[in-house]
Amino acid sequence: MNLADKVLAINNDLPIRTDAPVHSGKVRSVYWLTEADSARLVEEKGYNVPSDTPLAIMVISDRISAFDCIWQGEGGMKGVPGKGAALNAISNHWFKLFKEQGAAESHILDIPHPFVWIVQKAKPVMIEAICRQYITGSMWRSYVKGEREFCGIELSEGLTKDAKLPTLLQTPSTKGILDNIPGVPAVDDVNITRKNIEDNFEAFNFKSLDDITLYEKLLTEGFDVISNALSELDQIFVDTKFEFGYVKDKAGNDKLIYMDEVGTPDSSRIWDGEQYRAGKVVENSKEGFRQLLLNHFDDADILLNKDRMDEREALARDNELPLSVLMDVSKTYTEIAEKITGSKIELSENPKAEIIKILREQYQLID
Template structure:
């Protein structure tokens, strides 16, 4: 069994019954179920959703994306072994913990396989909800250049790189390109202020102004639950990105829920606490891979400058990365997943066939 066989690189070609195009993102692919299958599963499985709620199968791949490109390794390796299973295991663990702590629900209804979620359709809030406990990354870069206002928040003098902030900060950015919102540039992933959101709450898909405070509450609660749990396994939750959306439950109530993944090495910075106390930063997240790419290619500006996207895409397309680099990423992801969940991450010998078997035999979704 070659390493390449253990990697689920292409996840949009499964024979899952659907009458809509498969939506393939950087890492996940979404198969919208037919109305008949959605309604049948809601009845059969007793999901707490409206009886006519659209459901989807979400399949996570082992692809690795950084700087908006998908990267590959030597020997035909088109992803990172164990990465998808590690991400799902971590997210599933946090969502379970959220439930135990009485936090909001997530869009996940069922987990048929380590690489698969059954999800309900949600109306997404068009905000990348970012929470920061330490000053690092883009916030530090801005601060070190003398900027003292970040997402409308006034930052005090005297902050030090990689040190804890005076309080947990919420620094939202746009999700997708939003047009026609005063004061908000028409570009993906631009920083915005709370006032931007309040003044244009409907454009960001909020049902009411009051729900802005609700999303902030869920963001803080989620961050704190994960932060406390990571602390117990000697890890630090540095910053993270959450996504939220609206769904309707079986009783017809609209509610705000967590969407996508939470607290994973793809969406967060996680640092080793012992190393930090010794003055070193040891990343248990994708940040190390980003740094590798910046050091690996002679002209780092290609990766950082959005105006050089065609050159960046060519770099990702034309270069096979060293095998050991992708295996280091594999170790980082599986090790943090095993620390968080307390269970081993088992690599599938043939992930695609396993998914087809379980969705066919237990869910009746394979044609």
């Protein structure tokens, strides 16, 4: 079996029993279970949720996305070996740490396989909850252009690229395209202020004004838990994106929880501490891949300019990246995952067959 066969690139074709279409995102696919299977699993597995909670199987892939496009490599390599397992392992590690330290729970109820989560249905808060400890990325690009207000926050003069910010900043953006919110353009990933959220909290799916303060508290707490743990490994937690949503507890009450992944190389920037102190930024996250793409193509504006999306999609579709590029990304993901979790990331021989076997034999979700 060659290496490309060990990559799980297509994850929306598993024969899982479901009544709804499979929802496939950039990296994960979601299978909503039938009402009968959801109720059966809640009872059989003793999940701490109401008996009528809808459940889903969430399957990660090894696909690599950047600049809102999926990229591929030569030799039929449709993803990055080890990436999916590394992402899930890191998220699982942080969620476990959150639980141990009394932070909020996540939507994950069970982990049948390194590529698979069983999750409960959550109503997402329509905010990309972003926290920044250093000035880099889009914030730095805005700062260089002379902008001194970012998400309603005043930035002081004299900041330098990649420098630590005086305080931890929360710089939210919209999750998806939200229509008819005063002062908020109907564009995906547009920066918003706290006042935007307060004035329109229901449009962002918050249950109350107080829950805005709660989400900010959970964002800071989650950031601090990960940042402190990474600093013990001499890694710097630069910035990150969390997502939040509401679920019902066993008594039927709403509670705000963490959704999706946390503290991964896909959702965060992580820098090597030793190299940073020596004046060099070494990325242990997807940011290194983004920078490589910006340098790889002649016209970087295609990747940065949302008005050139058609050209960008053609670039991703028509260009196979050198195998060495994807293997470098694989090394970045697996090494940081092993550093964080203390366990080796093993490449599955045939991840799809393994997943089907487990979901059939242990969960009776495949006929």
